[in-house]
Amino acid sequence: MKKILLLPLLLVAIMVTNSLSAQSTTKKNILPGAWFGRISADGTDLRIVFHLKLIEKDSLIATLDSPDQGAKDLHVGQVILDKKKLVIQAPDLNGEYNGTITGDSTMEGTWSQNGADFPLNLKKLSTSLTTNIPK
Secondary structure, three states, X not given: OHHHHHHHHHHHHHHHHHHHHHHHHHHHHHOOEEEEEEEEXXXXXXXXXXXXXEEOOOEEEEEEEEHHXXXXXXXXXXXXXXXXXXXXXXXXXXEEEEEEEEEOOEEEEEEEEOOEEEEOOEEEOOOOXXXXXXX
């Protein structure tokens, strides 16, 4: 009798594990693409674009554009996703983005660089081409 009860519990545990795994994969699948936002620094608005790519099914990599500074495809460091929290490290720029995914195409967060913090909310662009970045 105990063996019969264990089988349904085991099946439920497997289904829950698979469901949680699928949710994690889904989150990573919505992230690839171009994410646009603006930083206001010293009275100047700077456009920022992170290009996120999914590699090897579950790893994210990123590059950074700052069109107003003429910077394109800057390599950034590690990209970490933990549930709805996204961290993009940029050690060569002495910076880091910390954001929270708020929807399939929106993030709210902060860009930190050289000891200063700047609000940086991101919106996913419909295309990754930098010619379509809003002015």
